[in-house]
Amino acid sequence: MNVLNSEHRQVIIIGAGSAGLTAAIYTARANLKPLVIRGSEPGGQLATTTEVENYPGFVNGILGPELMQHFEAQAARFGTEFRYGMITSVDFSRRPFRLILDDDQVLLADAVIIATGASPKYLGLENEKRLLGHGVSSCATCDAAFFQEQEVAIVGGGDTAIEDAIFLTRFCSKVYVIHRRKQLRASKILQERAFAKEKINFIWNTSVEDVLGEDEVEGLLLKNRETEETYILSVAGLFIAIGYQPNTRIFQGYLDIDNKGYISTLPGSTYTNIAGVFASGDAQDYVYRQAATAVGTGCMAAIDAERWLESQNQVAVTFSDKWGKLGTSN
Ligand code: NAP
Numbered sequence: 169m170n171v172l173n174s175e176h177r178q179v180i181i182i183g184a185g186s187a188g189l190t191a192a193i194y195t196a197r198a199n200l201k202p203l204v205i206r207g208s209e210p211g212g213q214l215a216t217t218t219e220v221e222n223y224p225g226f227v228n229g230i231l232g233p234e235l236m237q238h239f240e241a242q243a244a245r246f247g248t249e250f251r252y253g254m255i256t257s258v259d260f261s262r263r264p265f266r267l268i269l270d271d272d273q274v275l276l277a278d279a280v281i282i283a284t285g286a287s288p289k290y291l292g293l294e295n296e297k298r299l300l301g302h303g304v305s306s307c308a309t310c311d312a313a314f315f316q317e318q319e320v321a322i323v324g325g326g327d328t329a330i331e332d333a334i335f336l337t338r339f340c341s342k343v344y345v346i347h348r349r350k351q352l353r354a355s356k357i358l359q360e361r362a363f364a365k366e367k368i369n370f371i372w373n374t375s376v377e378d379v380l381g382e383d384e385v386e387g388l389l390l391k392n393r394e395t396e397e398t399y400i401l402s403v404a405g406l407f408i409a410i411g412y413q414p415n416t417r418i419f420q421g422y423l424d425i426d427n428k429g430y431i432s433t434l435p436g437s438t439y440t441n442i443a444g445v446f447a448s449g450d451a452q453d454y455v456y457r458q459a460a461t462a463v464g465t466g467c468m469a470a471i472d473a474e475r476w477l478e479s480q481n482q483v484a485v486t487f488s489d490k491w492g493k494l495g496t497s498n
Pocket residue numbers: 221222290291323324325326327328329331348349352353409410411412455456457458
Protein backbone atom coordinates (compact mmCIF):
# COMPACT_ATOMS: atom_id res chain seq x y z
CA MET A 169 0.00 0.00 0.00
CA ASN A 170 1.64 3.25 -1.14
CA VAL A 171 0.99 5.92 1.48
CA LEU A 172 3.47 8.50 0.13
CA ASN A 173 0.79 10.54 -1.64
CA SER A 174 -1.91 9.78 0.85
CA GLU A 175 -4.13 12.35 2.46
CA HIS A 176 -4.16 12.49 6.26
CA ARG A 177 -7.25 13.64 8.22
CA GLN A 178 -8.13 13.78 11.88
CA VAL A 179 -11.57 12.31 11.26
CA ILE A 180 -12.94 10.43 8.28
CA ILE A 181 -16.63 9.55 8.23
CA ILE A 182 -17.65 6.69 5.97
CA GLY A 183 -21.21 7.24 4.78
CA ALA A 184 -23.46 10.25 4.14
CA GLY A 185 -26.81 9.18 5.53
CA SER A 186 -28.44 10.61 8.62
CA ALA A 187 -25.82 9.13 11.02
CA GLY A 188 -22.80 10.16 8.91
CA LEU A 189 -24.03 13.69 8.25
CA THR A 190 -24.88 14.24 11.91
CA ALA A 191 -21.40 13.05 12.87
CA ALA A 192 -20.09 15.52 10.27
CA ILE A 193 -22.06 18.47 11.73
CA TYR A 194 -20.73 17.74 15.22
CA THR A 195 -17.09 17.02 14.29
CA ALA A 196 -17.00 20.03 11.96
CA ARG A 197 -18.28 22.28 14.74
CA ALA A 198 -15.59 20.79 16.98
CA ASN A 199 -13.08 22.01 14.37
CA LEU A 200 -11.93 18.49 13.48
CA LYS A 201 -12.33 19.22 9.74
CA PRO A 202 -14.06 15.94 8.89
CA LEU A 203 -13.95 14.33 5.48
CA VAL A 204 -17.15 12.46 4.53
CA ILE A 205 -16.95 9.64 2.01
CA ARG A 206 -20.33 9.77 0.31
CA GLY A 207 -20.55 6.15 -0.90
CA SER A 208 -23.00 4.77 -3.42
CA GLU A 209 -26.18 6.07 -1.76
CA PRO A 210 -25.60 9.63 -0.50
CA GLY A 211 -28.42 10.61 1.80
CA GLY A 212 -28.86 6.97 2.80
CA GLN A 213 -32.25 5.34 3.10
CA LEU A 214 -34.07 8.64 3.67
CA ALA A 215 -32.97 9.79 0.22
CA THR A 216 -35.12 7.03 -1.25
CA THR A 217 -38.24 7.55 0.85
CA THR A 218 -41.13 9.92 0.36
CA GLU A 219 -42.84 11.68 3.23
CA VAL A 220 -41.11 11.41 6.61
CA GLU A 221 -43.73 12.02 9.26
CA ASN A 222 -41.95 10.93 12.43
CA TYR A 223 -38.78 12.99 12.27
CA PRO A 224 -39.16 15.57 15.07
CA GLY A 225 -39.36 19.22 14.17
CA PHE A 226 -41.45 18.92 11.01
CA VAL A 227 -45.06 19.23 12.07
CA ASN A 228 -46.43 18.45 8.60
CA GLY A 229 -43.69 15.96 7.64
CA ILE A 230 -40.92 16.49 5.12
CA LEU A 231 -39.77 14.65 2.01
CA GLY A 232 -36.82 12.34 2.80
CA PRO A 233 -34.52 13.69 0.03
CA GLU A 234 -35.24 17.28 1.12
CA LEU A 235 -34.44 16.45 4.75
CA MET A 236 -31.11 14.94 3.70
CA GLN A 237 -30.27 18.02 1.64
CA HIS A 238 -30.72 20.06 4.81
CA PHE A 239 -28.41 17.70 6.74
CA GLU A 240 -25.73 17.97 4.06
CA ALA A 241 -25.97 21.75 3.74
CA GLN A 242 -25.69 22.08 7.52
CA ALA A 243 -22.59 19.84 7.59
CA ALA A 244 -21.03 21.81 4.71
CA ARG A 245 -21.76 25.12 6.46
CA PHE A 246 -19.34 24.19 9.24
CA GLY A 247 -16.58 23.15 6.84
CA THR A 248 -17.20 19.43 6.23
CA GLU A 249 -15.51 18.21 3.06
CA PHE A 250 -17.14 15.58 0.90
CA ARG A 251 -15.56 13.01 -1.37
CA TYR A 252 -17.40 10.92 -3.97
CA GLY A 253 -16.52 7.26 -4.05
CA MET A 254 -16.59 4.07 -2.04
CA ILE A 255 -14.15 2.76 0.50
CA THR A 256 -13.21 -0.67 -0.83
CA SER A 257 -10.93 -1.82 2.01
CA VAL A 258 -9.51 -0.67 5.32
CA ASP A 259 -6.52 -1.38 7.50
CA PHE A 260 -7.34 -0.80 11.16
CA SER A 261 -4.33 -2.77 12.41
CA ARG A 262 -2.14 0.33 12.83
CA ARG A 263 -2.44 4.08 13.24
CA PRO A 264 -3.11 6.25 11.46
CA PHE A 265 -5.87 4.03 10.07
CA ARG A 266 -5.79 3.40 6.33
CA LEU A 267 -8.81 3.59 4.05
CA ILE A 268 -8.63 2.74 0.35
CA LEU A 269 -10.98 4.49 -2.07
CA ASP A 270 -12.25 2.83 -5.23
CA ASP A 271 -9.81 4.92 -7.30
CA ASP A 272 -7.00 3.35 -5.19
CA GLN A 273 -6.31 6.57 -3.33
CA VAL A 274 -5.15 5.95 0.23
CA LEU A 275 -6.65 8.04 3.03
CA LEU A 276 -5.14 8.15 6.50
CA ALA A 277 -7.25 8.95 9.56
CA ASP A 278 -6.59 9.39 13.25
CA ALA A 279 -10.20 8.46 13.96
CA VAL A 280 -12.82 6.80 11.78
CA ILE A 281 -16.60 7.04 12.15
CA ILE A 282 -18.46 4.27 10.37
CA ALA A 283 -21.92 5.26 9.12
CA THR A 284 -22.27 2.90 6.18
CA GLY A 285 -25.94 2.11 6.88
CA ALA A 286 -27.77 -0.82 5.41
CA SER A 287 -28.92 -1.88 1.95
CA PRO A 288 -32.14 -3.59 0.86
CA LYS A 289 -32.32 -7.36 1.12
CA TYR A 290 -33.53 -9.45 -1.81
CA LEU A 291 -35.44 -12.74 -1.93
CA GLY A 292 -32.52 -14.51 -3.58
CA LEU A 293 -34.41 -15.75 -6.65
CA GLU A 294 -32.52 -16.02 -9.92
CA ASN A 295 -35.25 -14.29 -11.95
CA GLU A 296 -35.58 -11.54 -9.34
CA LYS A 297 -31.94 -10.66 -10.05
CA ARG A 298 -32.34 -11.02 -13.82
CA LEU A 299 -35.38 -8.72 -13.91
CA LEU A 300 -34.03 -6.11 -11.49
CA GLY A 301 -34.69 -2.77 -13.23
CA HIS A 302 -37.15 -4.51 -15.59
CA GLY A 303 -40.10 -4.61 -13.23
CA VAL A 304 -38.30 -5.69 -10.06
CA SER A 305 -37.36 -2.82 -7.76
CA SER A 306 -36.33 -2.23 -4.15
CA CYS A 307 -37.24 1.47 -4.27
CA ALA A 308 -40.90 2.38 -4.63
CA THR A 309 -40.11 6.09 -4.38
CA CYS A 310 -37.71 5.84 -7.30
CA ASP A 311 -39.75 3.56 -9.58
CA ALA A 312 -43.47 3.89 -8.76
CA ALA A 313 -44.06 6.34 -11.61
CA PHE A 314 -43.12 3.66 -14.17
CA PHE A 315 -46.22 1.70 -13.21
CA GLN A 316 -49.00 4.20 -13.95
CA GLU A 317 -52.40 2.45 -13.86
CA GLN A 318 -50.76 -0.97 -13.70
CA GLU A 319 -51.09 -3.75 -11.12
CA VAL A 320 -48.04 -4.35 -8.96
CA ALA A 321 -47.05 -6.40 -5.91
CA ILE A 322 -44.91 -5.61 -2.93
CA VAL A 323 -43.42 -8.29 -0.72
CA GLY A 324 -42.89 -7.75 3.03
CA GLY A 325 -44.95 -6.83 6.08
CA GLY A 326 -42.86 -4.16 7.81
CA ASP A 327 -43.08 -0.37 7.84
CA THR A 328 -41.24 -0.09 4.53
CA ALA A 329 -43.61 -2.46 2.70
CA ILE A 330 -46.76 -0.80 4.03
CA GLU A 331 -45.53 2.76 3.57
CA ASP A 332 -44.45 1.89 0.02
CA ALA A 333 -47.76 0.15 -0.71
CA ILE A 334 -49.64 3.29 0.30
CA PHE A 335 -47.32 5.40 -1.88
CA LEU A 336 -47.78 3.03 -4.84
CA THR A 337 -51.58 3.57 -4.74
CA ARG A 338 -50.95 7.09 -6.05
CA PHE A 339 -49.76 5.60 -9.35
CA CYS A 340 -50.94 2.01 -9.68
CA SER A 341 -54.42 0.62 -10.28
CA LYS A 342 -53.92 -2.19 -7.75
CA VAL A 343 -51.26 -3.03 -5.18
CA TYR A 344 -50.93 -6.55 -3.76
CA VAL A 345 -49.09 -6.82 -0.45
CA ILE A 346 -47.64 -10.32 -0.21
CA HIS A 347 -46.69 -11.26 3.32
CA ARG A 348 -45.35 -14.55 4.62
CA ARG A 349 -47.41 -14.40 7.84
CA LYS A 350 -50.93 -13.40 8.89
CA GLN A 351 -49.91 -10.36 10.94
CA LEU A 352 -48.08 -7.32 9.72
CA ARG A 353 -44.96 -6.15 11.50
CA ALA A 354 -45.65 -2.52 10.48
CA SER A 355 -46.77 0.11 13.00
CA LYS A 356 -50.50 0.26 13.73
CA ILE A 357 -51.01 3.70 12.20
CA LEU A 358 -49.60 2.53 8.86
CA GLN A 359 -51.60 -0.70 9.01
CA GLU A 360 -54.84 1.23 9.53
CA ARG A 361 -54.07 3.54 6.63
CA ALA A 362 -53.27 0.61 4.35
CA PHE A 363 -56.40 -1.36 5.36
CA ALA A 364 -58.46 1.71 4.45
CA LYS A 365 -57.06 1.86 0.90
CA GLU A 366 -59.32 0.15 -1.61
CA LYS A 367 -56.49 -0.33 -4.07
CA ILE A 368 -54.43 -2.41 -1.60
CA ASN A 369 -55.10 -6.15 -1.50
CA PHE A 370 -53.38 -8.34 1.09
CA ILE A 371 -52.21 -11.82 0.26
CA TRP A 372 -51.41 -13.54 3.58
CA ASN A 373 -49.25 -16.54 4.46
CA THR A 374 -47.74 -16.46 1.04
CA SER A 375 -44.24 -16.58 -0.40
CA VAL A 376 -42.96 -15.49 -3.80
CA GLU A 377 -41.49 -18.61 -5.41
CA ASP A 378 -40.53 -17.12 -8.77
CA VAL A 379 -40.69 -13.96 -10.88
CA LEU A 380 -42.10 -14.62 -14.35
CA GLY A 381 -41.44 -12.83 -17.62
CA GLU A 382 -38.82 -12.78 -20.37
CA ASP A 383 -37.74 -9.14 -20.77
CA GLU A 384 -39.92 -7.64 -18.07
CA VAL A 385 -42.04 -8.80 -15.17
CA GLU A 386 -45.34 -10.36 -16.23
CA GLY A 387 -46.31 -12.22 -13.10
CA LEU A 388 -45.31 -14.04 -9.92
CA LEU A 389 -45.45 -17.66 -8.89
CA LEU A 390 -46.92 -17.60 -5.39
CA LYS A 391 -47.23 -20.32 -2.76
CA ASN A 392 -49.69 -20.36 0.10
CA ARG A 393 -47.61 -21.53 3.04
CA GLU A 394 -50.55 -23.18 4.81
CA THR A 395 -52.13 -25.08 1.93
CA GLU A 396 -48.92 -25.39 -0.15
CA GLU A 397 -51.07 -24.38 -3.14
CA THR A 398 -49.14 -22.57 -5.90
CA TYR A 399 -50.63 -20.16 -8.42
CA ILE A 400 -49.72 -17.32 -10.76
CA LEU A 401 -50.51 -13.68 -10.02
CA SER A 402 -50.33 -11.36 -13.04
CA VAL A 403 -48.53 -8.12 -12.17
CA ALA A 404 -46.28 -5.72 -14.06
CA GLY A 405 -43.97 -5.00 -11.14
CA LEU A 406 -42.56 -6.50 -7.96
CA PHE A 407 -41.29 -4.25 -5.18
CA ILE A 408 -39.08 -5.91 -2.59
CA ALA A 409 -39.37 -4.54 0.96
CA ILE A 410 -38.14 -7.35 3.20
CA GLY A 411 -35.68 -5.43 5.34
CA TYR A 412 -32.09 -4.32 5.15
CA GLN A 413 -28.61 -5.81 5.43
CA PRO A 414 -25.95 -3.72 7.21
CA ASN A 415 -23.06 -2.61 4.97
CA THR A 416 -20.18 -3.89 7.06
CA ARG A 417 -18.42 -6.45 4.85
CA ILE A 418 -15.24 -4.38 4.41
CA PHE A 419 -14.73 -4.28 8.19
CA GLN A 420 -14.77 -8.07 8.61
CA GLY A 421 -11.55 -9.26 10.17
CA TYR A 422 -10.98 -6.00 12.06
CA LEU A 423 -14.18 -5.27 13.95
CA ASP A 424 -16.44 -7.43 16.09
CA ILE A 425 -19.48 -8.01 13.90
CA ASP A 426 -22.47 -10.10 15.02
CA ASN A 427 -23.99 -12.98 13.05
CA LYS A 428 -26.50 -10.62 11.37
CA GLY A 429 -23.73 -8.32 10.16
CA TYR A 430 -24.12 -5.47 12.70
CA ILE A 431 -20.98 -3.91 14.22
CA SER A 432 -20.80 -4.51 17.97
CA THR A 433 -20.27 -1.43 20.11
CA LEU A 434 -19.62 -0.97 23.79
CA PRO A 435 -23.07 -0.60 25.42
CA GLY A 436 -24.12 3.04 25.68
CA SER A 437 -21.40 4.24 23.33
CA THR A 438 -20.20 4.00 19.73
CA TYR A 439 -16.79 2.50 20.62
CA THR A 440 -15.95 -0.59 18.58
CA ASN A 441 -13.35 -3.15 19.62
CA ILE A 442 -10.68 -0.95 17.97
CA ALA A 443 -9.86 2.27 19.82
CA GLY A 444 -10.33 5.19 17.44
CA VAL A 445 -12.94 3.46 15.27
CA PHE A 446 -16.54 4.34 16.07
CA ALA A 447 -19.76 2.92 14.59
CA SER A 448 -23.15 4.59 14.22
CA GLY A 449 -26.51 4.32 12.47
CA ASP A 450 -27.93 1.22 10.82
CA ALA A 451 -24.50 -0.43 10.48
CA GLN A 452 -24.53 -0.77 14.26
CA ASP A 453 -28.17 -0.49 15.42
CA TYR A 454 -30.15 -3.72 15.00
CA VAL A 455 -32.95 -2.70 17.38
CA TYR A 456 -34.38 0.71 16.49
CA ARG A 457 -33.22 1.48 12.91
CA GLN A 458 -34.91 4.89 12.76
CA ALA A 459 -33.67 8.17 11.30
CA ALA A 460 -33.96 9.73 14.76
CA THR A 461 -31.82 7.01 16.35
CA ALA A 462 -29.26 7.16 13.51
CA VAL A 463 -28.98 10.89 14.18
CA GLY A 464 -28.52 10.09 17.88
CA THR A 465 -25.73 7.56 17.35
CA GLY A 466 -24.09 9.79 14.71
CA CYS A 467 -23.96 12.55 17.32
CA MET A 468 -22.62 10.10 19.92
CA ALA A 469 -19.90 8.88 17.52
CA ALA A 470 -18.76 12.46 16.90
CA ILE A 471 -18.54 13.20 20.61
CA ASP A 472 -16.83 9.85 21.33
CA ALA A 473 -14.30 10.52 18.54
CA GLU A 474 -13.65 14.07 19.71
CA ARG A 475 -13.03 12.98 23.31
CA TRP A 476 -10.92 10.03 22.23
CA LEU A 477 -8.74 12.25 20.00
CA GLU A 478 -8.40 14.69 22.86
CA SER A 479 -7.26 11.88 25.18
CA GLN A 480 -4.70 10.78 22.59
CA ASN A 481 -3.31 14.32 22.36
CA GLN A 482 -2.98 14.42 26.13
CA VAL A 483 -1.08 11.09 26.12
CA ALA A 484 1.19 12.42 23.34
CA VAL A 485 1.91 15.60 25.32
CA THR A 486 2.71 13.62 28.47
CA PHE A 487 5.05 11.38 26.46
CA SER A 488 6.74 14.41 24.91
CA ASP A 489 7.18 16.13 28.32
CA LYS A 490 8.65 12.99 29.82
CA TRP A 491 11.21 12.41 27.10
CA GLY A 492 11.82 16.05 26.26
CA LYS A 493 10.98 15.60 22.61
CA LEU A 494 7.94 15.10 20.47
CA GLY A 495 6.66 11.56 20.64
CA THR A 496 3.52 9.72 19.75
CA SER A 497 1.32 7.56 21.87
CA ASN A 498 1.35 4.64 19.44
P1 NAP B 1 -38.40 -5.04 8.78
O1 NAP B 1 -39.08 -4.29 9.85
O2 NAP B 1 -37.25 -5.92 9.11
O3 NAP B 1 -39.53 -5.91 8.05
C1 NAP B 1 -39.19 -6.80 7.03
C2 NAP B 1 -40.45 -7.53 6.58
O4 NAP B 1 -40.11 -8.39 5.51
C3 NAP B 1 -41.07 -8.37 7.68
O5 NAP B 1 -42.47 -8.29 7.62
C4 NAP B 1 -40.59 -9.78 7.35
O6 NAP B 1 -41.50 -10.78 7.68
C5 NAP B 1 -40.46 -9.73 5.85
N1 NAP B 1 -39.39 -10.60 5.35
C6 NAP B 1 -38.11 -10.66 5.77
N2 NAP B 1 -37.41 -11.56 5.05
C7 NAP B 1 -38.29 -12.09 4.16
C8 NAP B 1 -38.19 -13.05 3.14
N3 NAP B 1 -37.03 -13.67 2.86
N4 NAP B 1 -39.29 -13.35 2.42
C9 NAP B 1 -40.47 -12.71 2.67
N5 NAP B 1 -40.63 -11.78 3.61
C10 NAP B 1 -39.56 -11.46 4.35
O7 NAP B 1 -37.86 -4.08 7.62
P2 NAP B 1 -38.42 -2.65 7.12
O8 NAP B 1 -39.88 -2.69 6.92
O9 NAP B 1 -37.57 -2.29 5.95
O10 NAP B 1 -38.08 -1.67 8.30
C11 NAP B 1 -36.72 -1.52 8.76
C12 NAP B 1 -36.68 -0.55 9.92
O11 NAP B 1 -36.97 0.76 9.46
C13 NAP B 1 -37.73 -0.88 10.99
O12 NAP B 1 -37.20 -0.58 12.25
C14 NAP B 1 -38.84 0.07 10.68
O13 NAP B 1 -39.64 0.39 11.81
C15 NAP B 1 -38.09 1.28 10.14
N6 NAP B 1 -38.95 2.04 9.21
C16 NAP B 1 -39.75 3.00 9.77
C17 NAP B 1 -40.59 3.72 8.96
C18 NAP B 1 -41.46 4.76 9.59
O14 NAP B 1 -41.48 4.85 10.82
N7 NAP B 1 -42.21 5.54 8.85
C19 NAP B 1 -40.62 3.50 7.57
C20 NAP B 1 -39.81 2.52 7.05
C21 NAP B 1 -38.99 1.77 7.88
P3 NAP B 1 -41.82 -11.15 9.22
O15 NAP B 1 -42.71 -10.06 9.70
O16 NAP B 1 -42.47 -12.47 9.11
O17 NAP B 1 -40.50 -11.21 9.91
